[in-house]
Amino acid sequence: MASIKDLLKDILRPSYRSLLAATHAGHECRCNLCGREFASMRPLRGLHADGTSYIIKDGVGSCWKCNSYPRNRALWHWLVNDFKIEEKVDFELLHIAPEQQLADKFLKMPGIRYTAVDKFCPGYKYAKYVKHADVTDLPFQESMFDMIICNHVLEHVKDDSKAMSELHRVLKPNGTAVLMVPIDMDAEHTDEEKPDEELTGDERERRFGQYDHVRMYGRDYFERLENAGFHVEHIGFSADLVKQLALEPKDEVIVAMKK
Numbered sequence: 001m002a003s004i005k006d007l008l009k010d011i012l013r014p015s016y017r018s019l020l021a022a023t024h025a026g027h028e029c030r031c032n033l034c035g036r037e038f039a040s041m042r043p044l045r046g047l048h049a050d051g052t053s054y055i056i057k058d059g060v061g062s063c064w065k066c067n068s069y070p071r072n073r074a075l076w077h078w079l080v081n082d083f084k085i086e087e088k089v090d091f092e093l094l095h096i097a098p099e100q101q102l103a104d105k106f107l108k109m110p111g112i113r114y115t116a117v118d119k120f121c122p123g124y125k126y127a128k129y130v131k132h133a134d135v136t137d138l139p140f141q142e143s144m145f146d147m148i149i150c151n152h153v154l155e156h157v158k159d160d161s162k163a164m165s166e167l168h169r170v171l172k173p174n175g176t177a178v179l180m181v182p183i184d185m186d187a188e189h190t191d192e193e194k195p196d197e198e199l200t201g202d203e204r205e206r207r208f209g210q211y212d213h214v215r216m217y218g219r220d221y222f223e224r225l226e227n228a229g230f231h232v233e234h235i236g237f238s239a240d241l242v243k244q245l246a247l248e249p250k251d252e253v254i255v256a257m258k259k
């Protein structure tokens with residue numbers, strides 16, 4: 001049962017977002033998910049273990065209107081312009097921990113059969129179209145999906161090799177998985193909790209950048225995906241596009257194909 005506070009938030013949020021979008025309107029950058037233009041994006045915020053937030057970065061950030069992140073806009077650009085997702089027919093798409101702005105687009109595409117799952121946690125609300133599933137034990141037959149989108153999930157999962165093997169199992173041969181994670185490209189090796197270790201939120205934040213991350217991937221992330229049977233490609237963006245869509249300059253779409 002939703003509380004009155006939650007109901008009020010749901011009712012007021014669209015008006016608040018419209019007001020924010022109008023206040024920050026301009027022509028310096030554009031959100032390709034909602035189509036609005038801004039003078040600059042909303043500063044990106046991180047969350048501490050105690051629930052308080054802090055500003056990670058000014059300028060390059062989330063959309064004032066639809067809250068898209070730079071990585072969402074980067075992925076949408078690639079999906080539409082390079083992958084041509086809008087032209088697919090009878091296309092089975094699995095979206096894990098779905099980003100709402102992307103889900104809203106997929107749900108409207110007649111050629112896409114859309115399945116969205118998340119690992120349900122107490123205290124969180126999930127959209128009606130989302131079902132519960134654990135990425136290390138997916139409730140699907142093998143070779144079911146043409147595409148899987150699973151972004152910023154694996155850094156939360158203790159047994160990421162099991163998750164990668166499950167993603168590989170349910171993907172069709174020659175299918176495409178989009179598996180973006182935070183990567184420290186200066187580090188050769190991943191820094192992570194040991195299987196029998198349980199670090200505090202503060203320690204995880206210090207080492208991995210967020211209280212509920214169990215690792216910070218290094219450049220060996222790609223090797224891990226290859227070991228799980230994927231062929232990996234990185235898609236970067238031009239300086240012009242980085243500016244237009246307010247992307248993170250180092251952001252890449254990481255695409256893993258089932259060999």
Ligand SMILES: [Zn+2]
Pocket residue numbers: 031032033034035036063064065066067068
């Ligand atoms: Zn937007």
